[in-house]
Amino acid sequence: xxxxxxxxxxxxMLIGKVLDPxxxxxxxSRQTFDDWDRRAQEAGYGDNWRRTHEEREATRSKAxxxxxxxxxxxxxxxxxxxxxAIHVVEIRAAQLxxxxxxxxxxxxxxxxSQARPALMAALDVGGECHGLALRIPAQAVDRETEILWxxxxxxxxxxxxxxxxxTPQGPVEALAFLTDRQSVRFADIxxxxxAHIIATGSGILGTNLEYFENLAAKVxxxxxxxxxFEDIRGSLRCRGRACLGxxxxxxxxxx
Numbered sequence: 001x002x003x004x005x006x007x008x009x010x011x012x013m014l015i016g017k018v019l020d021p022x023x024x025x026x027x028x029s030r031q032t033f034d035d036w037d038r039r040a041q042e043a044g045y046g047d048n049w050r051r052t053h054e055e056r057e058a059t060r061s062k063a064x065x066x067x068x069x070x071x072x073x074x075x076x077x078x079x080x081x082x083x084x085a086i087h088v089v090e091i092r093a094a095q096l097x098x099x100x101x102x103x104x105x106x107x108x109x110x111x112x113s114q115a116r117p118a119l120m121a122a123l124d125v126g127g128e129c130h131g132l133a134l135r136i137p138a139q140a141v142d143r144e145t146e147i148l149w150x151x152x153x154x155x156x157x158x159x160x161x162x163x164x165x166x167t168p169q170g171p172v173e174a175l176a177f178l179t180d181r182q183s184v185r186f187a188d189i190x191x192x193x194x195a196h197i198i199a200t201g202s203g204i205l206g207t208n209l210e211y212f213e214n215l216a217a218k219v220x221x222x223x224x225x226x227x228x229f230e231d232i233r234g235s236l237r238c239r240g241r242a243c244l245g246x247x248x249x250x251x252x253x254x255x
Contacts (some may be wrong), residue, residue: 090134
């Protein structure tokens with residue numbers, strides 16, 4: 001089952017821009033972890049680099065208790081917007097109030113490594129966030145959320161929560177992955193330090209900068225202007241000029 005054409009009825013401009021779930025490297029299974037575990041061991045991460053399958057499934061059961069018999073909305077604000085890896089039947093523009101997109105989840109695997117950690121997007125307190133609401137049909141919720149959990153809840157960093165999300169077609173209650181501020185992976189840093197990590201982060205899935213620019217481009221394609229990208233890009237430009245021996249005035253990027 002592919003994402004049906006009618007799923008894009010609210011946002012036809014996204015047709016052809018959302019990756020077919022069956023082609024996604026994030027449509028993973030438990031067998032995928034055999035290879036990941038081997039690669040993690042070779043990289044020196046130790047035996048406890050991730051939650052066990054039982055631990056991860058326990059968090060899913062708790063979050064989705066009583067919700068497996070009906071359609072489920074997911075609030076997408078990061079790579080889920082263009083590479084959801086799950087089958088959905090409806091996509092809407094969505095706005096979440098009280099939380100904002102922030103690069104504050106520090107990782108040492110995937111787009112990062114122990115030597116060159118990376119920052120991923122998460123939802124942190126304050127402001128608002130524009131993204132997409134993705135609807136999984138009831139009959140597929142159990143299967144698709146198992147795949148989603150293997151992607152988002154491998155380790156610490158996110159708290160799965162149900163929140164009220166506004167869409168042009170009416171409000172929905174959607175599952176969102178929020179920053180866990182108590183996690184050791186939470187990075188409470190400013191744009192300049194974030195830009196340094198993003199510029200240098202690299203891992204087995206590619207560079208942190210590729211992830212950042214991909215997300216920025218997808219957000220902009222939706223007509224969303226998000227200050228977090230402007231601030232970090234300004235610091236990246238400043239960093240580039242400083243490397244060329246032309247420090248930015250007052251630490252700010254020009255233009």
